[in-house]
Amino acid sequence: METIAVEKKIVAKEKKPLEKVCIICAKGNLEDVYASLVMANGAVMEGIETNLFFTFFGLEGITKKSMNHLHTATTGNPAMKMPGGLPFPTMLGGLPGVESAVSGMMRKQMEDLDMPPVDEFLEMITAGGGKIYACKLAVDMFKLKKEDLSDEVDSIITIGQFYELCDGDRTQIIFT
Amino acid sequence: MSVKTIAGVEVNVSEEGYLENMSQWNEEIAKEIASELGIELTPKHFELINYLRKKTADKEALTIRSVGKSGIVDVKGLYELFPKGPLKFSSKIAGIPKPTSCI
Numbered sequence: 001m002e003t004i005a006v007e008k009k010i011v012a013k014e015k016k017p018l019e020k021v022c023i024i025c026a027k028g029n030l031e032d033v034y035a036s037l038v039m040a041n042g043a044v045m046e047g048i049e050t051n052l053f054f055t056f057f058g059l060e061g062i063t064k065k066s067m068n069h070l071h072t073a074t075t076g077n078p079a080m081k082m083p084g085g086l087p088f089p090t091m092l093g094g095l096p097g098v099e100s101a102v103s104g105m106m107r108k109q110m111e112d113l114d115m116p117p118v119d120e121f122l123e124m125i126t127a128g129g130g131k132i133y134a135c136k137l138a139v140d141m142f143k144l145k146k147e148d149l150s151d152e153v154d155s156i157i158t159i160g161q162f163y164e165l166c167d168g169d170r171t172q173i174i175f176t
Numbered sequence: 177m178s179v180k181t182i183a184g185v186e187v188n189v190s191e192e193g194y195l196e197n198m199s200q201w202n203e204e205i206a207k208e209i210a211s212e213l214g215i216e217l218t219p220k221h222f223e224l225i226n227y228l229r230k231k232t233a234d235k236e237a238l239t240i241r242s243v244g245k246s247g248i249v250d251v252k253g254l255y256e257l258f259p260k261g262p263l264k265f266s267s268k269i270a271g272i273p274k275p276t277s278c279i
Binding site for chain 2: 038041042045046047113114115116120123124127128129
């Protein structure tokens with residue numbers, strides 16, 4: 001009969017802080033773009049190397065013309081509430097002007113919490129060394145040019161180049 | 177909470193090394209904490225530190241955006257003064273609690 005001696009290992013758990021995050025923003029709703037911006041800015045503030053990649057409708061968030069006028073969806077959004085907390089009727093959300101008004105209210109509430117408009121938020125991220133990229137395929141699809149995009153955008157890159165940016169064993173890719 | 181001697185003074189610090197009582201702070205303590213973080217303090221640093229201490233004493237929440245609009249530095253300048261920790265490192269050196277803001 002064989003006996004196998006199992007060595008008892010006591011391993012001290014070494015803390016391995018995150019070194020890099022690569023965040024993908026693929027949607028153009030107000031809340032989706034802000035989720036990406038808050039996460040990216042928070043990472044920069046923590047001293048984490050940060051790449052923020054905008055693709056498909058997420059490009060709305062870095063297109064000069066639209067970035068400061070993003071909307072939140074008032075239809076198909078079951079979490080939407082009236083100002084008093086009552087459910088927001090879907091029929092009402094479809095009326096002309098309602099989405100604009102609700103989005104304006106959301107932006108106002110965000111401003112009250114010191115959340116900056118999108119253009120300023122992008123500047124804050126790059127001020128701390130974060131990098132902002134646009135997806136080449138999506139830029140071509142929406143027939144945009146580099147000059148249509150915020151000056152804070154570093155460059156228009158392919159998905160292959162994006163993955164090259166994601167190297168390192170303490171890197172996380174976050175899709176919002 | 178534990179007691180730590182910084183620059184010859186016994187101070188109460190949190191687990192992460194933030195001063196528990198901002199009135200125990202002095203400039204020598206600031207210099208010692210800063211050197212642990214690899215930062216050499218200049219008059220500009222102290223101008224900002226004093227601003228942060230005043231805002232904290234007034235119970236105002238700090239964000240890098242508000243500091244960037246303080247007139248002392250812009251956001252980029254803040255990162256240059258306190259690389260990789262614009263709010264965290266500056267708060268630690270200023271002897272104020274760890275920032276709770278997400279922005």
